[in-house]
Amino acid sequence: MRRLIAANWKMNKTVSETEDYIKKFLKFVEHPESREILICPPFTSLYVASKLLQGSGVKLGAQNCFYKDSGAYTGEISIPMLKELGCEYVIVGHSERRHIFGENDELINKKVVACVEKGIRPILCVGEKKEEREAGLTFKVVETQIRLALSGVEEHTDKIDIAYEPVWAIGTGIPATPEDAVEVHTFIRNLLNELNPKNQRKTRILYGGSVKPENAAEFMKHEAINGLLVGTASLDPESFAKIVYSF
Numbered sequence: 374m375r376r377l378i379a380a381n382w383k384m385n386k387t388v389s390e391t392e393d394y395i396k397k398f399l400k401f402v403e404h405p406e407s408r409e410i411l412i413c414p415p416f417t418s419l420y421v422a423s424k425l426l427q428g429s430g431v432k433l434g435a436q437n438c439f440y441k442d443s444g445a446y447t448g449e450i451s452i453p454m455l456k457e458l459g460c461e462y463v464i465v466g467h468s469e470r471r472h473i474f475g476e477n478d479e480l481i482n483k484k485v486v487a488c489v490e491k492g493i494r495p496i497l498c499v500g501e502k503k504e505e506r507e508a509g510l511t512f513k514v515v516e517t518q519i520r521l522a523l524s525g526v527e528e529h530t531d532k533i534d535i536a537y538e539p540v541w542a543i544g545t546g547i548p549a550t551p552e553d554a555v556e557v558h559t560f561i562r563n564l565l566n567e568l569n570p571k572n573q574r575k576t577r578i579l580y581g582g583s584v585k586p587e588n589a590a591e592f593m594k595h596e597a598i599n600g601l602l603v604g605t606a607s608l609d610p611e612s613f614a615k616i617v618y619s620f
């Protein structure tokens with residue numbers, strides 16, 4: 374399994390800032406075949422990013438999508454629109470979408486199903502809030518989110534990646550310990566094996582939450598951690614490159 378290191382820029386970088394970043398980042402890229410490198414800029418930067426990344430081996434993804442192809446859905450972006458721009462991945466169900474924009478498991482499931490049907494690889498984000506961890510509900514929350522999000526596409530989990538992102542670790546500077554992450558990743562792997570015994574580890578399980586150049590290797594030395602989803606520390610090209618080549 375080729376491990377996946379993904380940058381989630383969130384609502385950061387204009388088109389000119391994107392150009393600047395990608396030109397700098399590509400200078401650090403070597404052996405792109407040894408690991409999968411993914412950049413997910415805002416929608417407005419996808420076109421220019423796609424042009425600049427052409428032929429580099431670095432993949433392009435979006436941070437969200439809608440499940441319909443076209444129509445009266447003001448402000449939404451469809452999967453065919455993303456695919457035309459060269460996106461191979463889309464982040465679905467990020468905790469900021471769930472908790473700031475009110476996305477629920479039903480909507481997230483429709484998006485995951487649409488991604489599988491239309492041939493773009495979703496990175497499904499799951500994770501518990503601080504109070505849920507403190508109440509001992511981590512496994513229950515993660516299990517429920519995964520079962521609901523994958524409902525109807527259990528046989529196609531080989532076309533999906535999952536990011537375990539504890540909400541309390543996102544953007545706080547306080548990551549989960551690698552041991553805590555491994556515990557949840559192992560739980561998710563067992564759940565995936567139950568949902569689709571034929572999957573054979575084709576779904577990568579990424580860790581996300583305050584990953585930085587200083588701690589990335591600690592996560593990546595564990596076999597259960599198949600990649601990283603990086604927010605804040607991906608905004609600087611050198612910092613993201615250090616994470617990409619930390620293992």
Ligand code: PEP
Binds near residue numbers: 602603606
């Ligand atoms: C994220 O937004 O997916 C994320 C993990 O953010 P950060 O790295 O800033 O915690």
